[in-house]
Amino acid sequence: MVTAGTKHGGAAASPSPLHVVVFPWLAFGHMIPFLELSKRLARRGHAVTFVSTPRNAARMGAVPPELSARLRVAALELPGVEGLPRGAESTADVPPEQVGLLKKAFDGLAAPFADLVANGDATAGFSRKPDFIVHDFAQNWIWPVAEEHEIPCAVFVIFPAAILAFLGSREGNEAHPRSTAEDYMVPPPWIDFPSTIAHRRHEARAIAPLFRPNDSGVSDMDRFWDMQRPCCRLIVLRSCPEAEPRLFPLLTKLYARPVVPSGLLLPDELVGSDDDAPGGDRSFSDVVRWLDEQPRGSVIYVALGSEAPVTADHVRELALGLELSSARFLWALRRPVGHSGELLPDGFDRRVAGRGVVRTGWVPQVRVLAHAAVGAFLTHCGWGSTVESIFRFGLPLVMLPFVADQGLIARAMAARGVGVEVPRNEDDGSFRGDDVAAAVRRVMAEEEGVELARNARELQKVVGDRVRQERYADELVEYLQRYK
Template sequence: MAGSMEEESSPMHIVVFPWLAFGHIIPFLELSEQLAKRGHLVTFVSAPRNLAKLRPVLPEVRPRIRLFPLPLPRVDGLPDGAESTADVPPEKVELLKVAIDGLAAPFAAFLADACAAGEATTGGHGKKPDWIVIDFAQHWLPAIADEHKVPCAVFLIVPAACVAFIGPKELNDAHPRSAAEDFTVRPPWLPSSSLLAFRGHEAEWVAGPSNPTPRASLTSPASGRRRTAARSSCAAAAARWTARSAPSSATSSASPSSPPASSVLAPDDAAAARAAADNDDEETAALMRWLDAQPARSVLYVAFGSEAPLTPDHIHALALGLERAGVRFVWVLRSPIGGERPSLPDGFERRVAGRGVVRVGWVPQVRVLAHAAVGAFMTHAGWSSLMESFLFGHPLVMLPLFADQGLTARLMTERRVGLEVPWRDGVGLLGGEDVAATVRRVMVEEEGEVFMRNAKELQEVLWDTAKQEKYIDELLDHLLLMRRRGD
């Protein structure tokens, strides 16, 4: 009995292993910090360069979080040194999935060593892992963990919309989807009131063209099988959303055979937004000084993440739209991979001088969103970016580009926290006039007040500290209970 009580009260050792994208790595790190704050030990696994580029772990939990590098194998066609989706163009993301599959043997060796060492120790990171938290990509990992009797949990960082649209394995087996048009209609397991479906050009991306390097996204048939295999093989699931963060049509795709789930909606570290800026480079300092000089809630922040597949035509249409909208803006463009600076229309920066700022590369996004001058966010509707925006109650101008972003944009439009910029003819053509009109509806016209009120409601959800702490505690209670039962 004493041994059982000691085991129950001792800290767990949890291995955390996200997909190779910083939109996944950062939420997994935030979850790790929440676990470590409660006294548990975390081994955080990723490729070496990804770990080197991580923001510093919170000082108060640093001793309890070990960063463990697993070098990626060489893959034909994958650029040297590429370890995350930020390092490759969109058409090569599939090669990263090949690379992470190549980590099966190195991870198996790591886990075998960890479990063998754990037999001789009861403390620190040498303790045998109690759980492994994985992402959608590592469908091969639960079988390895099962050999050592270590249970797995999957952490779903995509929104409820994506999980619902993908659906569980048994429903996909009963209603297979492969052609692009299959993804442009509501799947039969969702209620008839649901708006969940991809647009025409989005569905082409989702299904993936038939070529040697398909651009299959998280919801493509291949990746859908990868995701459902990973989830169905896990003993538990945790999610980065709750019913309060999505409209009613985002019904859960859980089924009786799905693992038990706990909701986790941990906000990004907003403290970084209020931190002193002593170490800013000159470009960042100049940007913050410019924001300081603008009226409250007058600036549109425009950013599409580090992986946005914007074409030159898209960039020109966005520039035309921002110019015609007449609002102040900060536009962050992705640094090209091995290419030249993105081309803007001739004279664009001169014509918008004083009310518009263009930056190429990295900016401190959370700090910018936290600034009082920012009044709305133009985004691809990636879930991590939306979470950062909701921290500060910003309405949205959405231009979904790939993966689950179209579904998320539909849900946020239904939730009335913003509007989508319409694509023309369903083929991915973007019009500057449509950009301008959508921006003005959100930022200038009376309709924008509704979007701002609803965005503030979501801000209240994320800043409900007691609720957020409760979600994490419930997840840990669930994991501890399953450990006691030996599930």
């Protein structure tokens, strides 16, 4: 729990309204929680300028009318970079191997952003100097702008506290260098209590590139570590102590500045507008009708996020596993970037007809998870999806992590008894359909699943308390007021 005194009731928590510039990295897994944070600040009476690129701004959807006077969008044109597809403005638009080029293009926003800060933007309601800039890990070029204009900054980390604890500070890594896969397969030495914060071998191999320069010429870790400047006053995490015990005090010490929770930024109460989300598909009613016909808690929802590096082989093994499991399922299938051929095994649709629905394109995930027919979630364990499924709806998990923080999240959820991880080959990360089927049956059809569901509901009651979560947003505002 943060040490700031708490006040409630929205804008009354702040002595004077702030102007906060909010600027996420170009990935929907980042932009969506940054926008949720922006809405919470605006609801508390503060002016918020949300910065992105034109296409991303359009895909984020309209600002709620009641917030339009305080929450405005400033769109900066993303410069072209050789090798980056025309019109690519987010990680969802490029294969994993081109994300470094997207970062290179993103670095080209330094000058337009500096101009925005210096001159304002009347169309975005940018009428006075910002009191704070809340930005992502990637903008290591933002510091000279902030320093020139004497604007304090906060890094908003949309990942769980566990990944920050695992990666550590620059000083920690210099004192305890890690050079082999085995070094990443155990908790780092600065975690001085029993912990599941460690990677599998195939995950460890994927972590090492974060410490090496990519096509942008800068490593992701160097981007993040550059925050250690006087104008960086806070690190804000999309998390809370109830979700990740013991980590906030450790991180505050490790990074030598306050590390504070924003709360989990749980989705708003359900309304009928999920279909109008980014990339919205207004023809989802047929799937809702199918869900309405299924017994309560009988369907497993399957979705691997918008950016996990899923291959055609992964899709085929997952299809085989769902078929062998005999479970009812709704699968939000995202075609791997660059793959145009047939994905599903021959005859798959016919063999699962009636008990399985495969949906391509946008699926309103929150709406699906809230449906009474859905009893579990087969997920890549992205933090946003974990927050929605466990902490919002109390659904147990079948876990198939792919990158970065996802393996750490899967270990933590397994340790808390709310999910089952699909076994993978330790060396190459491959998995088999038989193992997918066994994990699904454990959660959906066996006695173990009853206990997992009970544990998930209990954890949801503790972590998903709305009043407590809103209190974290109030306390974050107090931190911004104090450190401006």
